[in-house]
Amino acid sequence: MDRAPGPSVRLKLTLSYTGFLILPAVLVLAALAAFLLRYQELAWDNEAGVIIAPPGRFLLRSFAPAAATVMTFLLVFGLVGGWILAGRMLAPLTRIMDATRTAAPGSLSHRIRLPGRRDEFRELADAFDAMLALLEAHVAEQRRFAANASHELRTPLAISKTLLDVAGTDPHHDTGEVIDRLRAVNARAIDLTEALLLLSRADQRSFTREPVDLSLLAEEATETLLPLAEKHGVTIETRGDVTPTSGSPALLQQLTTNLVHNAIVHNLPGQGMVWVTTSAHPGSVILTVENTGEKLTPQLVSTLTEPFQRSTERIHGDQAGLGLGLAIVATITRAHDGTLTLTPRDTSGLRITVQLPARTHSQS
Structure with missing residues (x-):
């Protein structure tokens, strides 16, 4: 101005x-x-x-x-x-x-670090330093995200180019096989693009809040992914209370689906367990998803919500995914003023807790 x-x-x-x-x-x-x-x-x-x-x-x-x-x-x-x-x-x-x-x-790396006892100016300086630290971390995360997204999007394009080059230089190559592989690569690129759009939409909070029951969304996600669980030999147990909250039904459905899907595919083959629990508390509702699986360290768990972060099992498994499942969960939780907590289980596997504000009577 x-x-x-x-x-x-x-x-x-x-x-x-x-x-x-x-x-x-x-x-x-x-x-x-x-x-x-x-x-x-x-x-x-x-x-x-x-x-x-x-x-x-x-x-x-x-x-x-x-x-x-x-x-x-x-x-x-x-x-x-x-x-x-x-x-x-x-x-x-x-x-x-x-x-x-x-x-x-x-x-953004500069800090004031104003010395002396606390007063209005020092509180302002400390708040400014905290804001700079948050902005620096956010910018660094966005840069990593942009670099990883570029790499992920470049991979299917490079594969498509290679397939087309091979098909062009070898007229006797099986065209049907090339088309099938191109279709699979293209589907993966579309899934990745839609996941990126979902991340952007959730982060901008461009949605209308409606009454939502997390327990019903958890049951729906469990029923939808039951064939996948049977394929992997994973047993799902669902229990809990009615958990009324408010938000976007589509985004919260995506959140619960991602959590249950993540718990299924990153589990013990043939003998895995998944526990989906909902509970209501004064002022908040909680969705907890636990699963058996590989032993995880707290250091690894702290990175799982970053975009394109994959554990060893995720890299080498047949369900490689896009590396955006938990990143989308974190973004949706943040957009709904909630808290996402990831902790390794004592024996093996992961416990993920989503805490959201409970729906009040004025929001009903």
Whole structure:
């Protein structure tokens, strides 16, 4: 915004300090002058016929130079002292402003780290440092996401080009096989593109909130993925309470489906278990999905919600996926003002908990 130049805050504070210093002095001197004018009367000696007390005007003439000297001293003292005091008080604000100018072009690694005890300026500096740290992490995540997305999208295109080149140079190559492989590669590229669009849509919160029961969504996701679970030899157990919340039914359905699908495909082959539980609490509802599987470390678990992050099993398994399942879950949870928690189970596998705000009567 283009603003007209104006006096600095330091100058305004200096003038304010000086004004508060001069005003009481002026009032005191004015009261003293009024007192002298009112109560200093002529005192005559009737026998001698002379004045034995000086008149008020004479006292004022003697008082005025001293008062002017005092006022001049207070004015100079107020201006100089106010300027120095305002500068010391505004020094933290200057550091914050310099940090803002440094961060404006995109340099987010700078921190203010304002020393001293807590006050308004230091709370502002700490909040600004926290905001810079959050922005830096978000920008780094977006850069990794863009690089990984470019790589993932480039892979099917490169495979398609190779298949077409081989088919073009070898006229006797089986055309049907090439078409089938191109169809599979193209389907994977479409799935990846739709997943990226879903991530963007959820992150922008461009949806209408409606009443939703997480327990019903969990049952629907379980029924839909039951054939996949039977194929992998995984048993699913579903239990829980009615869990009323509000949000996008489509996005929350995608969330529950991704969680159950993730628990099925990253499980023990032929003897795996998945537990889907819903519970209602004061002010919140919770969806928990647990599964057996490989032993996971807390370090690995902390990275699973990042886009295109894959565990060893996900890389080498037949259900490679897109690496976006849990990233989509994290984005949808965040868009619904919820909390996503991933913890490795004591024995093996993973426990994922989604906590969302409960639906109030005004939202029903």
